[in-house]
Amino acid sequence: MIIRSYFICVFAVLIHKVSLQLTVEGFNGGSVVLPCSSTRHGYKPQDIEVFWRHNGSKIVFDIIKGKYLVEQQEPRYKNRTFPEEYKRGNFNIRLTALNHADAGEYTCLIAHSSEHNTVELIIKGV
Ligand SMILES: *[C@@H]1O[C@H](CO)[C@@H](O)[C@H](O)[C@H]1NC(C)=O
Numbered sequence: 001m002i003i004r005s006y007f008i009c010v011f012a013v014l015i016h017k018v019s020l021q022l023t024v025e026g027f028n029g030g031s032v033v034l035p036c037s038s039t040r041h042g043y044k045p046q047d048i049e050v051f052w053r054h055n056g057s058k059i060v061f062d063i064i065k066g067k068y069l070v071e072q073q074e075p076r077y078k079n080r081t082f083p084e085e086y087k088r089g090n091f092n093i094r095l096t097a098l099n100h101a102d103a104g105e106y107t108c109l110i111a112h113s114s115e116h117n118t119v120e121l122i123i124k125g126v
């Protein structure tokens, strides 16, 4: 509950800031890596709080105190999100079994350093 309101508050502040904007292309049925990295290094696991969202609100993936929280995850992303190298300050996720509804905007908010990245995902193929 506390974490949730913290997120909303931080997000509301950051949404007006200019952020890194990237475009990633994937194929229907394939997989992509959605990039998110911090300019800060040497995170302690308990300091890691990362929130991945799709189209502004859908919960794709959260890391809270260094642990993956999948309970809150939107059902459509279940079993399709795989974190990569988060211990080294890369909060990338791999999204597998892509479908057309996965297109759109992904936001990765790194709470501790107030950084956020936006990735536009384009799905190709039929
Ligand atoms: C997730 O994947 C595992 C391993 O492939 C599988 O056993 C499990 O049934 C899947 N769960 C859902 C909800 O799709």
Ligand SMILES: *[C@@H]1O[C@H](CO)[C@@H](O)[C@H](O)[C@H]1NC(C)=O
Pocket: 054, 055, 058, 100, 101, 102, 103, 104, 105
């Ligand atoms: C997200 O937004 C994109 C672009 O508007 C749309 O194509 C896609 O279906 C949306 N997906 C979800 C799950 O909201």
